[in-house]
Amino acid sequence: MLTLLIGYCAAFCTSISFLPQVLKIIKTKDTSGISLYMYLIFFIGVLLWLIYGLFIKDAVVIIANLVTLILSGIVLVLKIREK
Numbered sequence: 001m002l003t004l005l006i007g008y009c010a011a012f013c014t015s016i017s018f019l020p021q022v023l024k025i026i027k028t029k030d031t032s033g034i035s036l037y038m039y040l041i042f043f044i045g046v047l048l049w050l051i052y053g054l055f056i057k058d059a060v061v062i063i064a065n066l067v068t069l070i071l072s073g074i075v076l077v078l079k080i081r082e083k
Contacts, residue, residue: 004060011064018071031079039076046072 025031046069053061 007060011060011067015064015067015071018068018075022071022074025075025078031075031082034075034079036076036079039072039079043069043072043076 021034025034046065050062050065050069053065
């Protein structure tokens with residue numbers, strides 16, 4: 001039970017860490033300081049982790065990567081729109 005709690009807490013922290021970046025970009029409309037290629041590679045990696053989580057049916061991996069995929073996807077779309 002403790003390991004599951006630690007897993008959910010870690011997943012929450014790492015996933016929600018993208019929220020301030022998303023909010024800042026939405027507020028300022030400025031993505032000039034963000035690397036398009038870094039976010040593209042990261043997005044693909046998170047998508048693969050989500051697929052992996054679905055294969056192994058692990059709720060922590062699925063939820064964490066779904067949230068991260070959505071938030072990093074927003075940043076990626078806003079960065080692409082800026083170009």
